[in-house]
Amino acid sequence: MKRLAVLTAFVLLALALPAAAFAHDAPESDQSRWVMADWMMDTFFIFSGLALVVFLVAWKLGHFQDLDQAAGIPLLVDEEDYYTPEWALDEEEWS
Numbered sequence: 001m002k003r004l005a006v007l008t009a010f011v012l013l014a015l016a017l018p019a020a021a022f023a024h025d026a027p028e029s030d031q032s033r034w035v036m037a038d039w040m041m042d043t044f045f046i047f048s049g050l051a052l053v054v055f056l057v058a059w060k061l062g063h064f065q066d067l068d069q070a071a072g073i074p075l076l077v078d079e080e081d082y083y084t085p086e087w088a089l090d091e092e093e094w095s
């Protein structure tokens with residue numbers, strides 16, 4: 001069991017050390033300056049493309065029908081008015 005723990009620690013150490021060295025000693029060239037911009041552009045197009053596909057699927061499934069009717073549902077809920085101040089409800093002010 002102790003051999004397995006030593007071997008595991010050795011393998012993890014051997015895998016971790018070169019990565020730090022390669023990240024530090026990366027050569028800088030005209031192409032390497034655009035690596036971050038490339039990743040940002042790629043993720044933008046991937047996520048925006050997926051969002052477009054999800055939107056089109058939702059549209060085809062009919063999730064955007066009768067939006068006027070769905071928007072009126074919260075108006076039918078009868079609850080206490082938390083937003084109007086007391087002074088605005090006084091009748092004396094308006095007479």
